[in-house]
Amino acid sequence: MHAAASPRETRVDGWLIRLSPGKARRSRCVNALGSTGELPLDDLIVRCRRSFEQAGLPVLFRITPFSQPAALDDWLDARGWRAFDPTDVQVLPHLDHLVPTSSGATLQAMSADAYATLVGSQRGSSQEEILGHAERLKTAPVRHQAFCLQQPNGEPLAYGQIALDGTLAGLFDIVTVAAHRGQGWGRTLCTELLLEARRQGALEAYLQVAVDNAPAQALYAGLGFQRAYRYHYRSDDPRTWPEGV
Missing domain, CATH: 3.40.630 (Aminopeptidase)
Known part of the structure; x- marks a missing residue:
């Protein structure tokens, strides 16, 4: 909340x-x-x-x-x-099993405005929805950090954010660029985001995922997330x- x-x-x-x-x-x-x-x-x-x-x-x-x-x-x-x-609200009770990926892709920090604009373009959001998204990120009592997963040449692959609340990290707005979906970049992004959260002191994580989103459900299960409630x-x-x- x-x-x-x-x-x-x-x-x-x-x-x-x-x-x-x-x-x-x-x-x-x-x-x-x-x-x-x-x-x-x-x-x-x-x-x-x-x-x-x-x-x-x-x-x-x-x-x-x-x-x-x-x-x-x-x-x-x-x-x-x-x-x-x-x-489903899902939880990952510990982060110590995660290891860096060998994909060569890296996380690039983004401003709230740039993140909301780029994620909104991938989702087909209206300008009002994009502005509302950016406003929530900037005013939330829990700090949100937005990132782009990108290739060494700067090509964007996926976007996501972490919200750190003490030792608890939330994953939000995980979006893979349309041209790169189905290639495993969502898992790479989530792994790198959780590793970044761990470097900042997080011990456990949570996220929200639609029940009928089978690819995302499989991705998060593979990372060890378990359902807390629906x-x-x-x-x-x-x-x-x-x-x-």
């Missing part, structure tokens, strides 16, 4: 609401993590919806095993809020629903 903090946050009766535009849904959703007060759920939803409308965003809930109240997921489901994008999103706004939901 700290590493994914948004500069546009508010609280509604114990719930944390993030209202930052961008591709990352975790930065524009309701995180129902705190105990609520006396307001009925219907009233809470109305207040949340008002905040999202003012921000020009559709209402979106992120449902985790820690959401409060415990019956929130069932309550939303019974009222037609559709569930989508199940995502979350998903819910919305009653058809604009947010992926195709087929």
Whole structure:
């Protein structure tokens, strides 16, 4: 939660609401993590919806095993809020088994603005989404460090970032350049990022990966990551629903 903090946050009766535009849904959703007060759920939803409308965003809930109240997921489901994008939070309990790769590629540090622009171009992000991404990186309470994995001649291969919080390192926004996908550069990038995190004092790592992203799931399993828990999103706004939901 700290590493994914948004500069546009508010609280509604114990719930944390993030209202930052961008591709990352975790930065524009309701995180129902705190105990609520006396307001009925219907009233809470109305207040949340008002905040999202003012921000020009559709209402979106992120449902985790820690959401409060415990019956929130069932309550939303019974009222037609559709569930989508199940995502695994995975952990790597130690980093001492990692060894440098022999690929010849190296990490090049990047500014938040340059990183958001280049990653956004690979994802097809809008200018508003790119600006929102850069803003989150620069204002997060946990320091984000962005890198490009590149060939000795400077050709970019992949992009990624680490967020260091004490001895805990998070991997975020792992993107391989389209022309180099399927060649193992994602694994090389993640290995080098984790080694960099270890050099800076990290002892363990975490990441988030979509359940249906089979290549990424295989990559992270190969590095030793294990699932800690799974979350998903819910919305009653058809604009947010992926195709087929």
